[in-house]
Amino acid sequence: SALAELKDCLPADCNAGYSNSRTCEMGLSHRSGISYQSIVYLVDRCTINK
Known part of the structure; x- marks a missing residue:
């Protein structure tokens, strides 16, 4: 498998x-x-107002 290592x-x-x-x-x-999660979760995490 390509992911073996x-x-x-x-x-x-x-x-x-x-x-x-x-x-x-x-x-x-x-x-x-x-x-691993969808890239959408990362975008959401980076754009939420704090």
Whole structure:
């Protein structure tokens, strides 16, 4: 699989990831051990008034 070595390539402090495809989010989450979400969540997080 193209994602077989993904976990070893991520920085140790990486704890979230973003993608524009739900099926990619699922595969990336499974192979990396971290939670991947839709890029929409990142945009929302960055644009909410504080």
